[in-house]
């Protein structure tokens with residue numbers, strides 16, 4: 001065993017071996033994987049081996065597609081077969097709602113470049129004759145699904161990595177990790193200490209314990225999971241013989257079941273409601289190649305439905321029931337990337353679908369370690385996406401909820417109840433008393449909308465407009481015409497101070513820093529000129545700045561800020577989190593209201609648009625920004641939590657004469673739509689350049705050499721290939737939710753525009769040979785300029801909804817830049833729940849296009 005290496009990967013499951021392979025492939029060959037026992041000794045060896053490309057997050061779906069494509073490559077390099085069976089599979093809908101869900105998934109697949117197809121239950125039955133098709137209303141076919149040999153695949157990765165020069169040390173447990181002053185690590189193992197620049201936690205079932213070695217509690221929990229294998233079935237053999245094909249994979253949402261052919265029989269697994277965590281606090285180090293005791297009673301309700309839906313399987317004898325543990329994060333997606341607050345400590349854990357995601361995780365992480373950037377939009381699996389609130393018990397509650405809902409529909413207006421309320425502001429009880437429907441905003445209870453008095457404050461979950469539609473409209477109209485107040489504690493807030501603060505921010509941000517007492521809006525881009533942040537910054541004093549941003553990105557942004565802090569300690573960053581809370585008042589009467597609450601002049605001249613002041617509001621010391629996300633005249637008022645009730649009470653009392661209303665986050669988001677304002681994580685993400693994001697006026701290329709300036713300047717000179725645009729949509733009773741395809745009837749040639757998260761899903765010919773470079777595959781990863789005047793998918797929706805004040809259904813999204821200025825009717829359609837609705841680009845915001853109201 002070497003004593004010094006560039007990187008140590010801890011764990012020889014499918015994920016560790018994939019990370020090792022990708023690091024070696026990227027040129028880091030001085031690397032070592034250390035495995036406690038034999039390869040696959042965690043959850044990898046007893047996996048059902050299924051793989052698919054579908055994922056709720058298109059960016060994760062793209063990495064899943066990459067994983068599937070990779071298997072041929074590692075087979076060739078290692079000489080080890082993965083026993084790939086690309087059978088294709090169907091998802092079965094038993095209700096109209098589930099069919100809507102499949103329509104959405106299918107529509108999303110259109111711009112991703114997937115070959116999914118909506119089919120009838122009878123068509124599905126033809127490929128899986130064991131089902132009783134009468135139980136279903138429809139299905140979606142995905143050709144890129146199948147199964148493989150989990151152990152063979154893990155070994156294939158490891159052999160391929162070894163071929164490229166990586167070392168693998170077996171039967172050697174890592175017992176401790178200690179960091180050196182220079183940020184490197186001493187990896188203490190049973191066989192001695194290895195010094196490494198970087199450490200990667202691929203500990204699978206023990207990832208949590210490895211995290212604890214460096215003082216962190218990773219939000220990951222193992223769950224028991226069962227699947228059964230039947231005896232050989234004559235029906236299966238007969239089908240194989242008569243068609244020459246294997247049976248396909250089937251996912252039955254209602255039964256919470258997945259099933260497929262395994263040898264001459266059937267494999268059937270469940271995600272049962274009565275799920276059970278395994279080793280909820282500590283994972284035993286002596287857990288080896290073991291299985292857990294099956295508990296058929298727990299999965300009996302699923303089996304009952306399954307046997308009704310698939311009567312062919314009920315008749316078969318059960319040969320074996322496998323019960324094994326594997327890990328999940330709160331939302332079921334992996335935890336990948338560098339851990340904020342630590343140097344050179346990386347995670348690739350909580351990978352619950354190692355055979356769909358392992359390759360993509362390995363690629364993204366190795367890119368990140370070797371090149372400083374994952375190369376993809378990996379927010380959906382970034383270890384930074386959960387905050388300190390994701391404690392052991394919180395994680396336990398959320399993982400159980402996620403597991404038991406794995407095959408449930410998550411409606412766009414659905415808030416999940418587990419582990420709530422976690423964090424609350426001092427106004428929580430007041431908001432409940434006001435009949436607020438609360439939502440979870442990065443672990444914080446936040447009012448979404450206010451139900452009319454006497455009605456139950458509860459969302460009726462739906463893909464269509466629902467019971468919040470009327471009340472939100474009222475909140476918007478009252479705010480736009482009089483004045484409204486809302487909680488904004490769920491924004492991220494930081495203070496940057498010190499003699500180097502201004503230079504530091506100028507280096508990070510694309511816009512100039514403001515003068516004292518003034519505010520700017522500014523994006524932040526990475527070295528590659530991709531958007532990684534969007535902030536409001538106020539200069540609050542000499543060498544002191546306040547920054548507001550997206551709540552969910554707090555750890556993500558802190559990681560970036562800390563990485564770029566000057567070594568001379570001339571800059572300090574403080575993240576307030578919930579030690580600073582806020583209220584926003586907006587609407588034409590908001591100035592009159594504020595004036596009643598303060599003892600300073602807040603007239604237009606004295607307190608201008610984009611001004612910042614510290615002042616006492618209702619007697620409480622506050623910071624006030626003359627800005628609001630509603631795009632109206634308005635203010636953001638920030639205070640210590642101890643003052644929030646006082647300020648709120650003062651606002652409500654003083655606002656009574658103006659007809660003040662409470663409004664929630666949904667009204668706020670509706671109002672920003674009619675101003676064409678983007679949101680972070682929907683419109684603005686690390687797959688877009690700042691000019692693609694239509695953030696032009698906040699990018700000051702000439703100001704100084706900010707990070708990403710060169711790449712941004714290139715984007716500017718060459719012209720962005722894509723543009724963010726707003727649409728007015730002729731919707732009926734459902735608005736866009738995000739990720740819908742945008743169709744256009746194009747008759748101009750705009751060349752080829754790459755899709756940031758589109759991918760060429762692998763195509764296979766009749767003989768199972770991969771077809772590369774086919775016309776179809778090219779179309780999957782890029783939009784081609786077309787001159788034939790036919791309707792084609794040219795873009796995708798990022799978000800939208802109903803803009804209540806202007807009474808229009810609106811959407812934002814990306815289209816090729818060549819089409820972005822064409823406001824003509826009849827050019828675009830947006831597919832909502834399977835129906836293509838006419839849409840028109842709307843360059844000027846429909847509410848207050850000149851911005852006069854917010855400036856007055």
Ligand SMILES: Cc1cc2nc3c(=O)[nH]c(=O)nc-3n(C[C@H](O)[C@H](O)[C@H](O)COP(=O)(O)OP(=O)(O)OC[C@H]3O[C@@H](n4cnc5c(N)ncnc54)[C@H](O)[C@@H]3O)c2cc1C
Nearest residue numbers: 011013014015036042043044048049050174204353354355
């Ligand atoms: C019953 C069942 C069915 C499944 N079906 C599927 C499926 O169909 N498709 C799919 O994609 N996924 C499936 N999975 C999930 C899949 O098994 C996991 O996604 C995958 O195994 C995760 O791999 P990993 O490398 O992250 O973790 P693990 O396989 O747990 O590997 C972690 C490794 O780290 C080692 N290790 C831990 N701590 C140390 C230490 N301190 N020092 C040295 N070594 C250490 C362990 O010994 C272990 O070998 C299933 C899982 C189960 C249980």
